[in-house]
């Protein structure tokens with residue numbers, strides 16, 4: 001069966017990653033979390049005191065960064081930065097507070113987009129982020145654009161953080177989400193935009209299962225369409 005590229009974009013914390021991960025598992029596709037890549041870069045910049053206004057420092061740092069994904073014993077994908085497992089560290093609030101600034105740099109985006117295209121070379125991938133359907137894979141067969149009410153998003157994020165032992169005030173999370181959405185959608189280089197051919201999905205009142213089900217159905221429809229086209233060509 002023909003494998004497709006599935007691009008899931010949208011605002012911060014509206015369930016893109018959990019949905020994309022589960023969709024990939026159902027379709028037996030590879031899942032790539034591009035937000036994790038920008039978070040890993042942010043962690044490196046933080047640890048090495050890289051100045052965002054110093055192009056040479058940024059360039060040098062990017063040349064020293066190697067991001068990979070590996071599955072753990074529970075078959076969950078974890079992010080590695082230069083061989084070290086940084087999955088938990090990159091989800092912390094201090095990274096969330098810096099990541100939109102780091103990911104708005106043209107040099108950072110260029111480096112990450114090049115890696116994402118390499119990772120997605122073989123089809124059969126589900127990639128989530130902000131610019132997957134518009135910049136990374138404008139040719140993706142299926143594009144979904146997710147959004148949700150900010151209070152719902154903040155509540156879900158708070159619960160996730162709590163499960164990891166981090167207690168964060170709801171108002172701080174709302175502030176962080178709104179700030180990131182603003183920076184992500186107004187930056188000069190590849191801002192967060194809904195691709196013209198993307199299908200909208202409001203996840204405010206949907207369970208994870210419903211979101212996954214909806215996207216898997218769309219994907220299966222697309223795969224069938226592609227198959228028919230191949231046969232009639």
Ligand code: DC
Pocket residue numbers: 012013034035036038039099100103104128129130131132180184
């Ligand atoms: O999906 P996330 O919240 O983990 O992403 C963290 C940040 O990374 C997000 O605020 C913006 C940036 N990002 C991006 O600019 N482009 C992507 N494709 C994915 C994430």
